[in-house]
Amino acid sequence: MPSNATPSLSPTAIAQLKDQVKQWAKELGFQDCGIASTDLGQHKSHLANWLDAGYHGELEYMSRHGTKRSNPAELVPGTVRVISLRMDYWPESAAAAEQILGADQKAYVSRYTLGRDYHKLIRKRLAKLGQKLTEAVANSNYRVFVDSAPVLERGLAELAGLGWIGKNTMLIHPQAGSYFFLAELFTDIPLPVDQPFSSKHCGSCRRCLDLCPTQAFVGPHLLDARRCISYLTIELKGSIPEELRPLIGNRVFGCDDCQLVCPWNKFTRPTTEQDFSPRHQLDRQEMIALFAWTEEEFLQRTEGSAIRRTGYAGWLRNLAVALGNATPSEAVIRALQSRADHPSVIVREHVTWALVQLKRHPLYRDRIV
Ligand code: SF4
Structure with missing residues (x-):
């Protein structure tokens, strides 16, 4: 995304655009959509501490990109907002997970990967969303990501109000659980941001x-x-x-x-x-x-x-x-x-x-x- 001057829109136009973005996301098959600024706050230090402790093992790509992962504007110059999107993946027709885990001769495959690879499908939908934004705001720029770059996706999604990061490190939504993919669209349009959840809801559960x-x-x-x-x-x-x-x-x-x-x-x-x-x-x-x-x-x-x-x-x-x-x-x-x-x-x-x-x-x- 070239770092052009930030597109300027009236406050009314930009508020309407935010509503439109959410409507487009829904029409494109995403179940939720939220907007955050590029300031990852406490998620930055959490990532730095996790890497310092060596908990990433051979996930060398987690540390490879320096501060780009915790700074979207460094990864894509000009970015002022990150639109986070959720797509549910739980396949209802699949055999019950607990049944397979308890079956001695059966193989358990994680439920997110029983079907086709999600990257292609989601990337296509994101590109359509980006196209709509470009049509709505001339000279605006965007980049889309689905696990494809150093993006701290759960932190960004939490800031965008898509859920809270549970003790299991997954993003959880109170009406949808955690079986979903996340994707991001970086934009230089200063859309109004969403409110994060006021608190995490794991309580005393562990x-x-x-x-x-x-x-x-x-x-x-x-x-x-x-x-x-x-x-x-x-x-x-x-x-x-x-x-x-x-x-x-x-x-x-x-x-x-x-x-x-x-x-x-x-x-x-x-x-x-x-x-x-x-x-x-x-x-x-x-x-x-x-x-x-x-x-x-x-x-x-x-x-x-x-x-x-x-x-x-x-x-x-x-x-x-x-x-x-x-x-x-x-x-x-x-x-x-x-x-x-x-x-x-x-x-x-x-x-x-x-x-x-x-x-x-x-x-x-x-x-x-
Ligand atoms: S602590 Fe309980 S509620 Fe929180 S993520 Fe773990 S199992 Fe879910």
């Missing part, structure tokens, strides 16, 4: 902190990403620390536990976007079936899906851990053995671990003859 399978929360609002299952199964490229593997259970891509236990998610609103519906039955697949996918099948079935991010070896690594956490059976052991000579050292290492893990299971002798 279910997310206590029930996290890997105890990844160092304290309220403080996540040690290095222990987070989403990080371990998606972001981490190498070997998963052995002491954490048994705690991962059957979660093969991401984890929703800190949201599943959150009482505010009883207000979840299912998505109306067809793209977010489960594909290839990823909401209920058997681990063995997924582990049998060839690389070609993996590439074909994860086309247009965020799951591609792990790569094939990462996918097999995650599944090997999950199989190692299952109840031993001839079928599980045969599946693991079929990958014992896999070209990837990471896959082989996790397969070996899983086979040893199964042998230690109290039911191993009963189940395996």
Whole structure:
């Protein structure tokens, strides 16, 4: 966005434009829209402290951009407002999350990634919103973001009144829970800002902190990403620390536990976007079936899906851990053995671990003859 002079509009025109922006956002399929200034206030120091403590692990991109992440006007010169948008993703047709987490042979895939990758869809809608703004205010400029740049999206959304950041670090809306994507449009139009929530509404609750399978929360609002299952199964490229593997259970891509236990998610609103519906039955697949996918099948079935991010070896690594956490059976052991000579050292290492893990299971002798 070139840093032109800030467009000037009368107070009435600019107030009307704000209402229009919210209406356009709704028409484009966003469930909420709020406007904040570029001053991230306390979120800046929270980010700096989190990075200093090293809780970001290998999320090197979190620290790479210096102060740009906490200063939108530095990232995009000329920016004076950030429009934050919410799009709900909970797929109503998916198998119940708790049921899959409790099913020994099933693979759990985080609910946000059962369908098509959200980036493309949201970016297209954002571009349409930006286009409308440009048509409404000549010479105005905008840039859109969906996880694509160093943007402190939850802090900006909290300031824009889209919810509060819960102790689980997710943005929570009292009438919609936390199962939604966030996106941002940076603009040089000085739209009136929205009011943030006057307080956070977690109260004395600490279910997310206590029930996290890997105890990844160092304290309220403080996540040690290095222990987070989403990080371990998606972001981490190498070997998963052995002491954490048994705690991962059957979660093969991401984890929703800190949201599943959150009482505010009883207000979840299912998505109306067809793209977010489960594909290839990823909401209920058997681990063995997924582990049998060839690389070609993996590439074909994860086309247009965020799951591609792990790569094939990462996918097999995650599944090997999950199989190692299952109840031993001839079928599980045969599946693991079929990958014992896999070209990837990471896959082989996790397969070996899983086979040893199964042998230690109290039911191993009963189940395996
Ligand atoms: S589970 Fe409780 S403490 Fe955690 S985010 Fe939800 S309301 Fe807040």
